[in-house]
Amino acid sequence: MASSKWDGFDCLGFDLETSGVDVWGDRIVTAALVAIWDDGRKRHLTSYVVDPGIDIPEGAAAIHGYTRDRAIREATHADPSQALFEISGRLATAMGRGIPIVGANLSYDLTLLETENRRLEVPTLVDRMGGHTKIQPVVDVMVLDKHVDPYRKGGRKLEQLCTTYGVKLDDAHNAGADALAACLLWPAIMRKHASKFPGMTLPALHQSQVGWKRKQMDGLREYFDKKGTEHDGCCGEWPLHRACAPALVGGAR
Numbered sequence: 001m002a003s004s005k006w007d008g009f010d011c012l013g014f015d016l017e018t019s020g021v022d023v024w025g026d027r028i029v030t031a032a033l034v035a036i037w038d039d040g041r042k043r044h045l046t047s048y049v050v051d052p053g054i055d056i057p058e059g060a061a062a063i064h065g066y067t068r069d070r071a072i073r074e075a076t077h078a079d080p081s082q083a084l085f086e087i088s089g090r091l092a093t094a095m096g097r098g099i100p101i102v103g104a105n106l107s108y109d110l111t112l113l114e115t116e117n118r119r120l121e122v123p124t125l126v127d128r129m130g131g132h133t134k135i136q137p138v139v140d141v142m143v144l145d146k147h148v149d150p151y152r153k154g155g156r157k158l159e160q161l162c163t164t165y166g167v168k169l170d171d172a173h174n175a176g177a178d179a180l181a182a183c184l185l186w187p188a189i190m191r192k193h194a195s196k197f198p199g200m201t202l203p204a205l206h207q208s209q210v211g212w213k214r215k216q217m218d219g220l221r222e223y224f225d226k227k228g229t230e231h232d233g234c235c236g237e238w239p240l241h242r243a244c245a246p247a248l249v250g251g252a253r
């Protein structure tokens, strides 16, 4: 499957670095889209730096290296909404051609992008595709990894997945490097666990992940509840969060 050709490239890696972890309120700071073709040998990276319009908390800046001043200085577009328009346009074009969007924990990136699109009144992916169920095909290496190897010890961050599957990650939390790593992890996971994906088409793989993610988050919630650990609800919606949107973001549906 990963070797089929769709209009020149095989998949579009996507990653955001942001001001924090709240998909309903945090802002995009950097974004990367990596088109991959020729079995991963050919790559084209498009990078974005966006002025988030708010201060970037120190903790977040320490992870990706962007303070607000740096984001303003290095902004790739004078107007953040232009960057969002381009990013969403490229993602929508790929999906419209059946080219999968590939990333790690994509319900985070895609939901935050949609929140930003609404805030800046840019056409959303849902608008562009004609409904939230049309946000596909999407491939989330975090969902795949947990599905094929649910009990592995040692953490499931992108760095740890790269070690597990022998993928090189040069610069973790650089959006371009993370997006590329996800694109290389996808075929690596499927090769190592080929028997878990018998004859699966891309649309079937997308649909399967919807169910796998729900099950994974249900399991996590039960585990937290049993241990008495506080949690945020462990919403299993994928590839977009909608029902768990706070009332203020009612437009999320």
Ligand SMILES: [Zn+2]
Residues within 6 Å of the ligand: 235, 236, 237, 240, 241, 242, 243, 244, 245
């Ligand atoms: Zn949700």
